[in-house]
Amino acid sequence: MNEIAARGSDISSEDRIAGALGSIGLDGSQAIYAFKVMLAGGLTMFLAFLVDLPYTYWALLTLPLVVTEQSGTTVWRSAARVGGTLTGAIVALAFVALFAQNGLVMILCLALWIFGCGYNARTQTGLDGYAYGTAGLTALVVAIDTGPNADMAFSYAYWRSTETIIAVIASFIVLLTIFPRSVRNEVVDGFETARSKVFDLVRDAVARDEEQTAEARLGAATALRGLFTLIRAQKLERNHLGPEFTRVRTATARLNALYIDSGALSVVVARTRGHGDLAEDVRRARSRFAELVEDIPSAREDPEAVKQRVEELRRYTGELERSEGMRKAALGEDAKTRIEGLLVYRLRENASALASYLEAALAVADPTRSALPDRSFSTRYPDLSAAVQRGLRPAAAFLAMALFWIFSAWSNGSILALITGALSLLIPTILPRAALSKAGIKIFLGFVSGGTIAFMMMMVLPSVTSFGGFLAVFMPVIFVIFYLCKGANRALAIGSTIMIAIALQPANDQSYDALRLFNSVLTLTIMPAAFISAMLVVLPEDTTWLRRHLGRAGTNLMRSAAYNRTENEETLLAQAIDVTADYGGDLQIKEPGDAHLVSRAKAIAHAGREMLTVNRMRRTGHLPDDISALVPKVREAIVAATKRRIGEDTSGELAVFENARRSAGERLSGFEGPSVERTATLRFALAMEQLATLVVEERIGLMKGQSR
Amino acid sequence: MRHEISVLGVYAPSLVLCAIIAAALWFLVDYLMLKLSAWQLFWHPPLARLALYFVLFGAVSALYPDF
Numbered sequence: 167m168n169e170i171a172a173r174g175s176d177i178s179s180e181d182r183i184a185g186a187l188g189s190i191g192l193d194g195s196q197a198i199y200a201f202k203v204m205l206a207g208g209l210t211m212f213l214a215f216l217v218d219l220p221y222t223y224w225a226l227l228t229l230p231l232v233v234t235e236q237s238g239t240t241v242w243r244s245a246a247r248v249g250g251t252l253t254g255a256i257v258a259l260a261f262v263a264l265f266a267q268n269g270l271v272m273i274l275c276l277a278l279w280i281f282g283c284g285y286n287a288r289t290q291t292g293l294d295g296y297a298y299g300t301a302g303l304t305a306l307v308v309a310i311d312t313g314p315n316a317d318m319a320f321s322y323a324y325w326r327s328t329e330t331i332i333a334v335i336a337s338f339i340v341l342l343t344i345f346p347r348s349v350r351n352e353v354v355d356g357f358e359t360a361r362s363k364v365f366d367l368v369r370d371a372v373a374r375d376e377e378q379t380a381e382a383r384l385g386a387a388t389a390l391r392g393l394f395t396l397i398r399a400q401k402l403e404r405n406h407l408g409p410e411f412t413r414v415r416t417a418t419a420r421l422n423a424l425y426i427d428s429g430a431l432s433v434v435v436a437r438t439r440g441h442g443d444l445a446e447d448v449r450r451a452r453s454r455f456a457e458l459v460e461d462i463p464s465a466r467e468d469p470e471a472v473k474q475r476v477e478e479l480r481r482y483t484g485e486l487e488r489s490e491g492m493r494k495a496a497l498g499e500d501a502k503t504r505i506e507g508l509l510v511y512r513l514r515e516n517a518s519a520l521a522s523y524l525e526a527a528l529a530v531a532d533p534t535r536s537a538l539p540d541r542s543f544s545t546r547y548p549d550l551s552a553a554v555q556r557g558l559r560p561a562a563a564f565l566a567m568a569l570f571w572i573f574s575a576w577s578n579g580s581i582l583a584l585i586t587g588a589l590s591l592l593i594p595t596i597l598p599r600a601a602l603s604k605a606g607i608k609i610f611l612g613f614v615s616g617g618t619i620a621f622m623m624m625m626v627l628p629s630v631t632s633f634g635g636f637l638a639v640f641m642p643v644i645f646v647i648f649y650l651c652k653g654a655n656r657a658l659a660i661g662s663t664i665m666i667a668i669a670l671q672p673a674n675d676q677s678y679d680a681l682r683l684f685n686s687v688l689t690l691t692i693m694p695a696a697f698i699s700a701m702l703v704v705l706p707e708d709t710t711w712l713r714r715h716l717g718r719a720g721t722n723l724m725r726s727a728a729y730n731r732t733e734n735e736e737t738l739l740a741q742a743i744d745v746t747a748d749y750g751g752d753l754q755i756k757e758p759g760d761a762h763l764v765s766r767a768k769a770i771a772h773a774g775r776e777m778l779t780v781n782r783m784r785r786t787g788h789l790p791d792d793i794s795a796l797v798p799k800v801r802e803a804i805v806a807a808t809k810r811r812i813g814e815d816t817s818g819e820l821a822v823f824e825n826a827r828r829s830a831g832e833r834l835s836g837f838e839g840p841s842v843e844r845t846a847t848l849r850f851a852l853a854m855e856q857l858a859t860l861v862v863e864e865r866i867g868l869m870k871g872q873s874r
Numbered sequence: 875m876r877h878e879i880s881v882l883g884v885y886a887p888s889l890v891l892c893a894i895i896a897a898a899l900w901f902l903v904d905y906l907m908l909k910l911s912a913w914q915l916f917w918h919p920p921l922a923r924l925a926l927y928f929v930l931f932g933a934v935s936a937l938y939p940d941f
Contacts, residue, residue, distance in 0.1 A: 217887060324886065343918075343920045343921050404904070404908065405919075
């Protein structure tokens with residue numbers, strides 16, 4: 167990663183041009199981006215006219231959806247677009263073959279297909295969801311364009327695919343060769359931000375007596391969640407091969423583990439406050455770790471210093487393991503001794519996680535070092551209820567508009583049904599949730615401005631006699647749209663381009679139809695209202711929805727980990743971070759209830775991790791039989807505790823953990839079995855003490871009114 | 875070279891087939907070039923990669939059998 171940073175730090179010619187444009191008052195990088203989109207638009211039209219496409223507007227529609235600032239994201243979106251288009255075309259052919267003569271059945275099948283696409287899109291990370299969105303859109307377009315003329319279906323499918331591919335090729339040629347902007351810098355910045363936020367959390371946990379704030383936790387989770395998507399986008403750039411991406415992924419996974427560990431340390435440190443001064447050896451261990459986490463050098467700038475820090479951390483963990491500190495948690499009679507033992511254990515775990523991360527960072531900075539073991543894991547939390555709702559919204563919007571079209575016999579109703587269904591399926595796959603409610607309004611404004619532009623172009627273009635003249639009118643329009651609509655206003659650019667494409671429908675014969683423009687404007691202006699209704703009326707993802715889903719996600723993650731249904735530890739941590747950032751990111755974090763839900767997700771990741779360890783020791787036979795027999799009750803108790811309201815009586819669950827810890831402690835004193843069993847028994851006792859602490863501190867329960 | 879080929883009854887430019895074959899070849903050559911870090915020898919690697927595609931496309935089109 168740091169090696170990447172070194173390469174990315176050179177001042178490129180693009181930066182120089184952006185600087186020069188900046189000096190004359192333009193937003194340099196945005197102007198370069200708009201210039202590239204303009205060239206891609208011109209090339210798209212050239213290729214479309216060259217092969218004499220019957221409907222050029224489809225290629226033009228594809229353009230605003232695939233052009234992005236970064237090469238990797240453009241490739242990802244384009245690949246998703248092409249894959250989705252081909253899949254959608256095949257499905258549409260099957261529907262037409264089966265139901266072409268029965269309009270109502272066809273519409274029901276299409277609604278079902280849209281539902282399936284929306285459902286699957288919600289289960290994907292990054293831009294993979296866009297492929298499902300496009301599959302739904304293409305099936306709609308081909309099936310609705312075909313209507314009862316089944317013999318035309320293959321032609322439509324072929325044309326739609328060709329038109330999409332032409333826009334993708336034009337985008338590739340321009341955006342990937344003229345000032346290509348790699349995702350590399352975003353990956354470097356994202357990694358640096360995540361690293362710095364997680365290190366701050368660790369420092370705060372060990373050095374301060376106050377607990378981490380929910381804002382700090384959410385900030386780190388958001389930075390970590392975005393990293394996996396960026397890494398994937400960079401991989402798709404195919405700038406080089408080799409193990410770098412795996413190494414960065416491994417480093418990110420280890421940063422995830424450190425993030426979760428820091429939360430557990432913070433809880434235990436906060437718990438020690440109520441027990442007076444720490445024992446001298448525990449206080450020393452804490453101060454020593456506080457020193458070790460200060461001023462950690464960068465693996466690229468000073469690898470030797472990092473190697474030395476790793477050795478110090480390993481020495482430190484070895485000292486803690488040899489000390490009696492951790493055994494206190496299992497054998498201690500009084501609460502103070504046990505919490506001190508638990509603190510030593512948490513210090514050891516944090517030091518070990520930090521050393522593991524630093525080793526991974528060294529492997530990234532120095533490709534000659536051997537790669538560390540890497541396991542595949544799923545980063546997306548499978549929220550099936552959210553997926554069903556994501557599918558229902560576009561399906562319901564499409565059905566409503568399609569029924570309106572059929573029963574009103576309005577000729578343009580098909581376009582309305584198509585665009586409403588397609589956009590309410592597609593837009594959520596490319597825009598963040600917070601932007602969705604405003605996206606409908608921005609698309610509407612885009613339609614209005616696009617309609618006006620199309621009207622003016624329609625007056626000018628009939629007097630243009632050459633393709634060069636056409637481009638002289640068309641390309642500046644694209645430049646201005648994409649220069650003005652940046653960031654959250656991208657929906658405005660999408661709306662404008664869609665309106666220009668549909669209303670103008672540029673063609674080789676230069677025939678423009680003012681009536682078509684009027685009808686398109688009239689039809690499409692109804693769409694935003696339908697889109698907003700689909701987003702805000704049909705099961706809206708508002709604050710209440712987010713709270714409900716974050717609460718349930720925590721409980722489900724705990725249940726999966728407790729009953730050993732989680733794929734592996736990395737999956738649990740990544741999914742906990744996913745829900746924290748995805749749902750928590752749009753909550754009002756200043757609200758105590760919302761802050762608690764965010765902190766709870768982190769605490770549950772930690773408790774779940776402890777349960778995965780216990781399950782693993784049980785499965786491998788390392789736990790003695792009598793201790794192993796306690797695990798089912800522990801599972802029930804921890805899952806029950808996650809469903810409890812704060813303030814409710816948790817003595818039943820605490821008794822289970824206390825009994826399990828005590829049994830393990832008794833087993834440990836005078837243990838004469840194999841050392842692996844002794845270690846596992848100690849680990850089990852520590853896990854029980856940790857779970858009890860989380861329950862006593864009310865970290866994994868829910869506040870009043872929160873969903874279980 | 876025939877200008878059009880029939881894909882299940884729909885006539886498509888035969889250049890589409892050439893483009894697909896060229897793309898497959900491009901992935902192969904590009905992989906080798908990446909493996910050898912050979913793209914770094916060029917002034918503007920993305921432009922060189924694009925040029926490679928056009929070269930392959932031209933070659934496939936020239937060698938396309940006239941059946």
